[in-house]
Amino acid sequence: MATVTFENVTKRFGDVIAVDDLNLDIRDAEFMVLVGPSGCGKTTSLRMIAGLEEITSGTMRIGERIINDIPPKDRDIAMVFQSYALYPHMTIRDNLAFGLKLRHVPKVQIEARVKEAAAILDLTRYIDRKPRELSGGQRQRVALGRAIVREPAVFLMDEPLSNLDAKLRVETRANILRLHQRLNTTFVYVTHDQIEAMTMGSRIAVMNEGRLQQVGTPQELYDRPINRFVAGFIGSPAMNFISVEVGGSGDGITLTAPNVTIPIPPQFRESIGGPGRTLIAGYRPEHLVLGPLGGSTAVVNAKAEVVEYLGNEELIHASCADRDIVAIVDSAYRVRPGDMLELRVPLEKIQLFDPDTNFALSFGAVIA
Ligand SMILES: Nc1ncnc2c1ncn2[C@@H]1O[C@H](COP(=O)(O)OP(=O)(O)OP(=O)(O)O)[C@@H](O)[C@H]1O
Numbered sequence: 250m251a252t253v254t255f256e257n258v259t260k261r262f263g264d265v266i267a268v269d270d271l272n273l274d275i276r277d278a279e280f281m282v283l284v285g286p287s288g289c290g291k292t293t294s295l296r297m298i299a300g301l302e303e304i305t306s307g308t309m310r311i312g313e314r315i316i317n318d319i320p321p322k323d324r325d326i327a328m329v330f331q332s333y334a335l336y337p338h339m340t341i342r343d344n345l346a347f348g349l350k351l352r353h354v355p356k357v358q359i360e361a362r363v364k365e366a367a368a369i370l371d372l373t374r375y376i377d378r379k380p381r382e383l384s385g386g387q388r389q390r391v392a393l394g395r396a397i398v399r400e401p402a403v404f405l406m407d408e409p410l411s412n413l414d415a416k417l418r419v420e421t422r423a424n425i426l427r428l429h430q431r432l433n434t435t436f437v438y439v440t441h442d443q444i445e446a447m448t449m450g451s452r453i454a455v456m457n458e459g460r461l462q463q464v465g466t467p468q469e470l471y472d473r474p475i476n477r478f479v480a481g482f483i484g485s486p487a488m489n490f491i492s493v494e495v496g497g498s499g500d501g502i503t504l505t506a507p508n509v510t511i512p513i514p515p516q517f518r519e520s521i522g523g524p525g526r527t528l529i530a531g532y533r534p535e536h537l538v539l540g541p542l543g544g545s546t547a548v549v550n551a552k553a554e555v556v557e558y559l560g561n562e563e564l565i566h567a568s569c570a571d572r573d574i575v576a577i578v579d580s581a582y583r584v585r586p587g588d589m590l591e592l593r594v595p596l597e598k599i600q601l602f603d604p605d606t607n608f609a610l611s612f613g614a615v616i617a
């Protein structure tokens with residue numbers, strides 16, 4: 250069983266805490282994505298699985314086996330890095346076979362595995378070429394192939410697509426997912442790109458400043474972010490946030506900010522607190538609607554400033570009482586700069602956060 254478990258794992262480099270008390274269970278055969286901004290500890294976490302970085306404290310397991318002191322070569326993992334550094338003077342066949350030769354795998358087996366990896370990655374017709382005779386995407390596939398021939402229990406990938414252009418990235422993304430389905434092996438994939446994380450992960454672990462923030466399926470993170478960091482990091486363009494004040498009473502309880510009104514059913518009063526309390530409300534650009542919307546809605550009045558026409562949609566940068574907000578609406582509206590907009594948000598799409606702790610109030614999910 251190729252589960253990977255971090256148990257209270259911490260990594261320090263001198264005074265820097267790169268990874269702080271990480272607890273994470275990666276399931277057998279799942280595609281786990283570690284995502285977060287630069288410097289949050291993704292690569293360090295991956296390198297600790299690989300054994301390329303010693304852990305400062307805690308316990309690392311692959312399956313039931315504690316691997317804290319197991320050298321990299323005995324961990325049954327293969328790692329694909331951002332820079333794929335193929336051997337330029339060797340053919341693709343030899344590049345694929347090289348690691349196995351070093352491990353003294355019998356020649357017949359090497360040939361069989363190289364042939365299969367080349368077929369899986371659609372490299373068979375290039376097998377006698379040198380790396381310089383391949384495109385960037387093809388070279389990246391060779392790098393994946395070098396990992397596949399090892400037949401590891403766990404694949405580790407550190408931003409393997411970042412050297413590719415946008416189109417190739419999308420193609421290779423799909424290739425890697427196909428590979429995962431076909432091999433049915435545990436993948437741990439590092440990226441700083443939340444779109445890559447959302448499209449690829451069976452589950453996603455969001456990190457910030459060395460700390461794990463939340464683990465969940467893409468939809469769980471999108472619908473129920475645990476705190477303001479995850480809410481702002483997942484989703485593109487990012488969620489809009491405003492500071493709102495609890496006002497009114499009984500049936501008329503509302504959250505308000507200049508040009509924004511969010512009516513709240515009285516039964517949620519308790520989680521929201523008393524009049525005068527300040528909360529942070531969050532709403533995603535794609536949940537803002539122009540024009541009529543049934544049911545109870547939040548209303549945001551804003552002035553359009555810049556309109557980006559995207560074909561089927563328009564991305565609107567607007568100002569709402571001196572705050573910038575972003576909305577994505579149907580392009581049929583043909584909004585123009587200077588237009589006064591009355592935007593609505595279904596109440597169940599509003600997220601609320603405690604301004605002191607930045608944690609979500611459970612309200613957003615419950616109201617639906
Ligand atoms: N060998 C090292 N010596 C000292 N500090 C290090 C070392 N490696 C990493 N760090 C620090 O540990 C923290 C986490 O680094 P890490 O490389 O894991 O980040 P990352 O999430 O992979 O970032 P990026 O997206 O930029 O690759 C950073 O503050 C980094 O400066």
Ligand SMILES: [Mg+2]
Pocket residue numbers: 291292293
């Ligand atoms: Mg990194």
